Amino acid sequence: MVTLTADRRVLHADLAGETIRAASGSMVAYTGTVDFKHAGMGGGGGFKAALKQKVSGESIKLMECTGSGRVTFAQDALDVTVIDLANDTLAVESELVLAVTAGLTLDVKFAGLQGMTSGQGLATTTLSGTGQVAVMSDGPLIALAVQPGGPLVVDPDAFVASTGNLTMNLVSGVSWKSLVGEGSGEPFSLRFEGSGTVFIQPAER
Amino acid sequence: MQTYDAHSLPENDNVNSYAFSIALNGRWFVSKGAMIAYYGNVSFDAVTTWASRDAHIAGKFSSPIYIQDWVVAEGHGKVIVGDRGFDLQSFDLEDGNLTIRASNLVGFETGLELKQSIVPGFVTLIGTGKFLASSNGPVIFAEPPFRADPDALLGWADCPAPSHHYDAQWMSASLGSMLQGMFGRESGEERQFDFTGSGTILIQSTEVLREDPALMRIMEQQTALLSPQQAGLLGQRLVARSQQA
Numbered sequence: 021m022v023t024l025t026a027d028r029r030v031l032h033a034d035l036a037g038e039t040i041r042a043a044s045g046s047m048v049a050y051t052g053t054v055d056f057k058h059a060g061m062g063g064g065g066g067f068k069a070a071l072k073q074k075v076s077g078e079s080i081k082l083m084e085c086t087g088s089g090r091v092t093f094a095q096d097a098l099d100v101t102v103i104d105l106a107n108d109t110l111a112v113e114s115e116l117v118l119a120v121t122a123g124l125t126l127d128v129k130f131a132g133l134q135g136m137t138s139g140q141g142l143a144t145t146t147l148s149g150t151g152q153v154a155v156m157s158d159g160p161l162i163a164l165a166v167q168p169g170g171p172l173v174v175d176p177d178a179f180v181a182s183t184g185n186l187t188m189n190l191v192s193g194v195s196w197k198s199l200v201g202e203g204s205g206e207p208f209s210l211r212f213e214g215s216g217t218v219f220i221q222p223a224e225r
Numbered sequence: 226m227q228t229y230d231a232h233s234l235p236e237n238d239n240v241n242s243y244a245f246s247i248a249l250n251g252r253w254f255v256s257k258g259a260m261i262a263y264y265g266n267v268s269f270d271a272v273t274t275w276a277s278r279d280a281h282i283a284g285k286f287s288s289p290i291y292i293q294d295w296v297v298a299e300g301h302g303k304v305i306v307g308d309r310g311f312d313l314q315s316f317d318l319e320d321g322n323l324t325i326r327a328s329n330l331v332g333f334e335t336g337l338e339l340k341q342s343i344v345p346g347f348v349t350l351i352g353t354g355k356f357l358a359s360s361n362g363p364v365i366f367a368e369p370p371f372r373a374d375p376d377a378l379l380g381w382a383d384c385p386a387p388s389h390h391y392d393a394q395w396m397s398a399s400l401g402s403m404l405q406g407m408f409g410r411e412s413g414e415e416r417q418f419d420f421t422g423s424g425t426i427l428i429q430s431t432e433v434l435r436e437d438p439a440l441m442r443i444m445e446q447q448t449a450l451l452s453p454q455q456a457g458l459l460g461q462r463l464v465a466r467s468q469q470a
Contacts, residue, residue: 101226159243159310164262165230171264178261178307217228220262222243223310 022121024152026100031093031118031154035085041126042093042119044081052089080114080126080145093118098156103219105183109148112181116156123151155181157221164218171213177224184216231264234303237315237355245313245357247304247332254286254339255298255306255332265302272297288341288348290439290446291327297335306331308359315357318382323356324349325380325427328437331357343386345443362430369420377428384424390417 022040025032033040035054047056085091094100100118103110111129120126124147147153155161157180166172166186173191182188191211212218227233234240236248247253249267260269272295276283286292298304307313308331316323318337327348333339336354341347350356358364360379367373369384381387420426448456 103226159307160241161226162240162244162262162305163226163228164234164264164305165228167230170231172262173264173267174262175258175260218262220305221310222241222261222305222307222313224258224261224307 022152024102024119024121024154026102026154029094029097029099031100031102033085033091033093033119034089035091036088037086038122039084039086040119040121041082041084042091043095043117044083046093046095046118047083047085048092048094050089050091052087054085054087054089054091057084057086080117082117082120082126093154095156098158099160099221100154100156101161101219102152102154103181103183104152105147106150108150108183109146110153110181110183111144111146112153112155113179114145116180117145117147118154118156120147120153121151124149124153155219157219158223159221161219161221164220166212166214166216166218168213168215171211172218174210174212174218174220175224176208176210178220178222179210179218180221181219182212182216184214186212186214186216186218188212231303234264234305239313239315240305242312243310244305244307245315245331247298247306247357249298249300249302249304251299252282252335253298253304253332254335255296255304256308256330257294257296259306259308259331260298261305261307263302263304265300267298267300267302267304269296269298271295282335285335285338288339290341290442291339291348294439298332306357311359311361312363313357313359314364315355317355318350318353320353321382322349322351323380323382324386325356325358326378326437327439329359329379329429331359333357341443345447346437346440347380358427360427360429365428365430367426367428369422369424369426371420371426372417373420373426373428375416375418377431378418379427379429381420381426382424384420384422384426387418387420390419392417 022038023034030048095118105124127146129144129146161180164172189211191209229240234246238246240246244261254272272283272286272292275297282297286295313331324342324347327346330348333350333356334354337350337352337356340349340351342349358379364379372390448459451459
């Protein structure tokens with residue numbers, strides 16, 4: 021069993037013969053015997069995922085790391101958090117995925133206009149199954165629960181990932197940025213309803 | 226990792242070093258874009274629209290130059306604010322006054338009144354209430370007499386506004402070039418802010434500055450003091466500077 025351990029801004033992966041996928045070029049050090057190779061189309065998600073990514077503009081570049089030893093990953097000095105998934109789905113901004121263990125399937129979900137506001141694509145990368153995923157954030161990740169009757173509104177630029185049974189809507193008319201003057205033209209916010217967890221970062225991309 | 230909800234989020238306290246949870250029950254002034262998430266019933270409206278809704282609130286924000294960068298958050302709930310991953314601190318003022326770099330002020334309670342400082346790029350908060358400030362690294366507190374690097378200066382409280390202090394050696398060395406009207410030969414540390422009297426000075430631990438969109442408006446406003454000839458000369462110098470850059 022692979023173990024991912026987040027240590028502030030680096031991620032340690034202890035491999036014992038298994039394979040994990042990690043963001044290309046994010047390896048900073050390793051001990052033991054580990055092979056690194058390009059994960060192939062769609063970040064190892066296969067032809068369908070690759071095609072969807074091409075269409076959606078949601079790109080993810082992953083490499084496969086196989087062997088035994090400890091590999092350390094880091095990127096842009098971003099904070100790293102490991103999220104455990106047990107037969108669950110995580111929707112995440114593709115460029116914030118640092119590493120994924122083997123039990124998780126990568127796909128692209130077309131989710132309407134949500135990506136438009138943050139200049140991402142029209143889709144979000146999803147990871148489903150059982151395993152661990154390491155996500156990166158500018159500043160420590162904050163987990164916020166969404167319960168029925170207790171919706172959460174999030175700035176699209178602070179959004180990192182979400183799990184659970186959530187519906188996401190664009191809320192416009194919230195005018196804290198766009199109303200007058202030198203606003204950066206971002207009149208939308210994301211409203212989450214249902215039950216699940218939303219992960220945000222304390223900085224805007 | 227701890228998962229927060231509307232009840233378990235801190236009440237007017239930091240979530241971590243870079244995020245703060247406001248327990249909103251009424252109104253707060255919030256810098257545009259500082260809100261990163263919220264629970265509850267909260268509306269965000271430009272301060273300018275409050276002039277007709279509630280002139281008392283709009284009157285608390287006494288700075289036409291900064292008013293377009295601010296909104297009023299109104300309602301009940303928990304509002305999480307952050308500022309580009311900078312450290313966030315909350316401070317309480319009790320019938321006091323504090324001057325702070327405008328681009329580092331993130332939010333304040335409506336019990337406080339905001340006015341533009343005489344020092345360009347700074348605003349003064351007067352009254353009683355809580356305010357949030359962001360800084361590059363933790364805040365360092367100091368007492369006068371004290372000289373601060375203008376870039377590292379975050380703000381000051383209870384003491385007179387600072388005066389400029391120029392390094393004596395630099396003054397004599399560059400007097401010749403100054404006579405020819407060649408200002409701007411600073412290598413970085415010749416100019417300091419000089420604090421006297423008694424009070425507290427707030428310093429941030431790095432000198433990384435953010436562009437303050439309002440600073441240009443302030444400078445432009447101040448050129449009204451110049452005669453038309455002087456303004457023309459200044460314009461020529463500024464054009465020359467932008468072409469050199």
